[in-house]
Amino acid sequence: MEILDQALEYLDRGWGVLPISPTEKTPLPKWGHYVDTLTLPTEQEVIKWWTEWPDAQLAIITGPLSGLVVVDCDNEEARQSAEKLGLTSTPVVVKTRKGWHYYFQYPRNEGWVKNRVGRADGDGAEWPAVGGLDLRGSKGYVLAPPSKNYSWQIMQGADWDDLPVYSAPKTLVRPQESNVVDFNEFKFEGMSLEHVSIHQSIWKSTADLVSKHGRLAEGGGNARDDRLWKCISEAAAQGLRGSELVSNATDFMDQFYSTPISIKKVEQMCQRVEGMEAKNHPDRLEPEKEEEEQKKLRGITTRDIQRLEDEAGEVRYFVEPFIPTSGTICQVHGYSGHGKSMFTRHLLYSAAAGNDRFGPFELHDVPRVLYCDYENSRTNVTKFLKRCMSSFGDAGDRFTIFAPFDEEDEMNLRTQEGRALLQRWIAYTRPDIIVIDTIRSAFPGLEENSSEEWSGINQLCLKLRNVGITVILVHHSNKPSESTGSSGREAGSSNQLTVLETQIKITQVFADKATAQAKAGLYDGDLFDIPMSALSSPPIITNDERIEVCTELRYGKVREYTDMHEPVMYLGFSGHKETEDLRIVSKQTPKQLACTLAREWVDADGVTRAALSDMEICTSSKVNKPLSVVKEWTAPIRAMDHGARIAAMK
Numbered sequence: 001m002e003i004l005d006q007a008l009e010y011l012d013r014g015w016g017v018l019p020i021s022p023t024e025k026t027p028l029p030k031w032g033h034y035v036d037t038l039t040l041p042t043e044q045e046v047i048k049w050w051t052e053w054p055d056a057q058l059a060i061i062t063g064p065l066s067g068l069v070v071v072d073c074d075n076e077e078a079r080q081s082a083e084k085l086g087l088t089s090t091p092v093v094v095k096t097r098k099g100w101h102y103y104f105q106y107p108r109n110e111g112w113v114k115n116r117v118g119r120a121d122g123d124g125a126e127w128p129a130v131g132g133l134d135l136r137g138s139k140g141y142v143l144a145p146p147s148k149n150y151s152w153q154i155m156q157g158a159d160w161d162d163l164p165v166y167s168a169p170k171t172l173v174r175p176q177e178s179n180v181v182d183f184n185e186f187k188f189e190g191m192s193l194e195h196v197s198i199h200q201s202i203w204k205s206t207a208d209l210v211s212k213h214g215r216l217a218e219g220g221g222n223a224r225d226d227r228l229w230k231c232i233s234e235a236a237a238q239g240l241r242g243s244e245l246v247s248n249a250t251d252f253m254d255q256f257y258s259t260p261i262s263i264k265k266v267e268q269m270c271q272r273v274e275g276m277e278a279k280n281h282p283d284r285l286e287p288e289k290e291e292e293e294q295k296k297l298r299g300i301t302t303r304d305i306q307r308l309e310d311e312a313g314e315v316r317y318f319v320e321p322f323i324p325t326s327g328t329i330c331q332v333h334g335y336s337g338h339g340k341s342m343f344t345r346h347l348l349y350s351a352a353a354g355n356d357r358f359g360p361f362e363l364h365d366v367p368r369v370l371y372c373d374y375e376n377s378r379t380n381v382t383k384f385l386k387r388c389m390s391s392f393g394d395a396g397d398r399f400t401i402f403a404p405f406d407e408e409d410e411m412n413l414r415t416q417e418g419r420a421l422l423q424r425w426i427a428y429t430r431p432d433i434i435v436i437d438t439i440r441s442a443f444p445g446l447e448e449n450s451s452e453e454w455s456g457i458n459q460l461c462l463k464l465r466n467v468g469i470t471v472i473l474v475h476h477s478n479k480p481s482e483s484t485g486s487s488g489r490e491a492g493s494s495n496q497l498t499v500l501e502t503q504i505k506i507t508q509v510f511a512d513k514a515t516a517q518a519k520a521g522l523y524d525g526d527l528f529d530i531p532m533s534a535l536s537s538p539p540i541i542t543n544d545e546r547i548e549v550c551t552e553l554r555y556g557k558v559r560e561y562t563d564m565h566e567p568v569m570y571l572g573f574s575g576h577k578e579t580e581d582l583r584i585v586s587k588q589t590p591k592q593l594a595c596t597l598a599r600e601w602v603d604a605d606g607v608t609r610a611a612l613s614d615m616e617i618c619t620s621s622k623v624n625k626p627l628s629v630v631k632e633w634t635a636p637i638r639a640m641d642h643g644a645r646i647a648a649m650k
Contacts, residue, residue: 002146002354002366003058004050008043010144012276015068016040016061018141019049022148027141028053031061035139038065042225057147063138064106069113069166070142071102074132078118081130085169091155092163094145099132100153101142104166113137113166128169137166151396156428202230206256215258224257228266232273245270264307278467318351318432318470320362321564322502325432327468329461329499333475334506335520339551340474341437342573343506345371345384346392346584348433348472352399353392359571359586360553367470369395370431372402372411372422374441391582400429413442413460426469434464437474458499465499477505503556508549509570522552529587531570540585541574547585549573563629564591590623591633597623598634 007017016034018027018041029049034041041049050056062068071087073079079100082088087102094101106113116126118133127135136142145151206227210216216224231252235245249266300308316325323330334340348371351363373381381403388395402411402425411425412418413436426434436442439457447453461471509524509532510516516523524532532550534540541547553569572585588596597612597620617623618630 007046015066018059019053019056020059022055059141060144062136062140067106069104069106070136072134073099078133093153095151095153097149105163107165115140210256236273236277275468317364318367325365327465327470328501329465329471330502331473331500332504333477335477338508340506349388349399350392353395359584360569360589367432369399369433370429371435373437378405433470435472439475501559505554507552535572545574547572548575594623594630594633598637
């Protein structure tokens with residue numbers, strides 16, 4: 001769920017979040033105590049909220065809790081007035097349905113910043129008398145992306161740490177009022193400092209708490225997980241990484257808490273903080289420091305079976321089965337003109353637009369994509385974007401293209417300047433996936449047979465993968481005549497395969513044998529499934545469509561092979577004859593077929609058939625997978641009630 005994931009990311013950033021009713025724009029849970037106690041909601045509370053209210057929009061609590069002040073301009077007049085008063089001077093802006101939100105740091109040393117509502121009939125003494133110009137400070141909240149009609153507009157190169165501190169417009173300060181205190185007349189008797197808090201490190205504040213009350217247990221208002229999270233975040237900001245970060249966190253728990261926490265959970269929290277630190281501060285991307293102390297060794301034994309199964313069960317995908325959300329390195333290669341770029345571009349655009357399927361691939365979490373397109377022209381890119389938006393929906397800024405024809409600076413990744421430019425683009429787009437299309441163009445002059453040069457590319461890919469960014473490399477294949485093998489392999493040294501986790505070869509299928517031979521492609525009639533003929537026939541396509549391109553997808557190297565990795569798949573790009581809208585067609589994969597057969601289904605004659613049992617499905621010649629695999633695939637279908645299964649069938 002995109003909104004839940006974003007809410008958790010905001011929470012990780014230290015912002016209070018709330019689920020908002022999609023109809024009334026009011027908070028769904030009670031939330032005053034978070035503001036009063038300056039306590040953030042827990043991760044468990046946030047997950048519970050969006051589980052209970054999956055359609056809820058997302059709001060950020062403003063004021064001291066999140067350290068934010070937001071200037072809300074609901075119309076152009078309000079925006080112009082705010083600009084004159086210096087209330088728009090921030091690099092972080094949200095485009096709203098009616099106007100703009102301007103984000104500032106909360107001025108923690110200047111007392112309370114009150115919420116203000118702009119009224120044209122106001123006196124202008126404490127807030128401008130402008131309708132639609134509002135202020136959200138203490139005990140306020142604002143809707144935030146990805147709520148409907150809300151999107152970030154962040155200045156290129158800006159960071160969250162760059163937020164300016166909010167200051168009230170000077171023109172509104174009453175001249176007769178003064179904030180100067182005469183200490184000769186000030187009476188200190190009876191003054192209480194009970195509620196004054198001074199920023200301390202989480203180690204110091206927890207140590208003070210333990211000195212008064214003894215070692216802490218889980219629960220009882222002690223916020224064990226929240227304190228541990230702050231401990232890890234502070235240590236990461238100071239440069240601790242890897243085992244040092246884990247060791248610091250476990251020392252914190254051992255020193256202050258009586259209730260142990262599993263090392264697995266500590267490691268997961270550390271990994272998540274490291275990933276956020278690297279993603280939010282890409283300028284800090286540096287090679288891992290050499291550990292001075294001997295590393296703690298922890299081998300894998302039979303005692304780890306449950307842990308390993310739990311971790312494997314948590315895998316999530318942008319594109320199942322080869323692009324997980326945790327980051328990977330993939331290569332798509334093929335002969336020139338066979339559709340490797342076509343496949344990669346359309347797949348990732350469709351995923352970024354929020355579709356749920358791309359031929360044989362299931363699309364789950366919605367990624368942000370930075371596509372470095374070094375080879376296509378302005379005309380080609382324009383045609384691609386227009387057709388994709390019409391065919392798959394508007395991906396907005398979740399799919400961003402870097403193209404040399406539209407940029408002043410060159411992104412030559414063989415140079416330090418080029419890599420620095422890539423880093424700026426990462427800071428600007430915050431991608432989950434980066435595509436380099438192609439390797440030859442991104443690394444001009446690359447000596448492809450040099451293992452040393454490929455080592456540099458591998459290091460770049462690993463650095464990005466290790467901070468959670470997937471890297472997809474689009475590469476050329478040698479023609480069969482240029483290769484020693486029976487079929488063309490990827491060009492270059494075998495060292496290029498060192499860091500790859502998945503490799504996919506794209507080969508075009510042709511209806512004409514002579515054309516197939518001339519272009520080193522595959523002839524439809526020579527293939528067992530005659531894929532182009534099969535995909536060109538109803539019910540896969542209609543009479544209003546035609547197959548423009550048919551490609552064979554063949555996995556090469558797959559480090560994490562599963563039953564979802566079909567060795568050979570065929571995918572067709574079907575264009576509508578009148579509208580030219582594009583549709584991706586393919587035969588059902590074994591999983592897709594198993595899920596279809598697990599529901600009531602309609603045959604070619606329009607007759608509704610009963611769902612098959614898992615045993616009947618697994619013995620089907622078209623599925624042919626072990627019973628345990630089929631049961632795993634169909635379990636969510638079996639769990640649906642009858643009405644839900646019928647709805648899914650439709």
